Amino acid sequence: MLYHLDFRVQYPPTMSQEELFAIWSEEADAAMNAKEAGIVVSVWKCVGTRRVIAIVDVESPNQLDQIIMDLPIVKKLGQYVNIEVTSLRPYEDFATDLKARKS
Template structure:
């Protein structure tokens, strides 16, 4: 199942910029591994903001929740939004059937 995940860095007054960059370096390695594995479909840093957006292909909400605790930046990320995503063509098929059983 696909999930949209929006995270904001929350480090102000907690760690130095150098410490943040050290942890973020570990996070970039972790992100690369999850993209290669297919768990993370894509991940983007929002330009000019302390925000990251990812599309995650998790087998369940449970596994998505567990994956958060494996993130190197877990203590410094606020998850602002997590939305389950439905394939639009599946939705379109339901609309075509007017949501009636086939």
């Protein structure tokens, strides 16, 4: 199952940018490892903002929820990380359905 994840990261006013970057560096390692494992299909950092977008391929919503709860950035900054999750469907499947409905 494919999902679009949109992460928006904030941090507490008592945390320095250096501390944030240390946590984010751990998160970057986790993301690259997940990409090598085939879980992360692709991941992007939005320029000029604390926003990351990823496409992931997992077996179930349960697995995705477990993965999200184990992310370093969620473990350390959970209340400051907003994640919007959208289930994705291959466009080819959608196109096939449309053609079947035309007949």
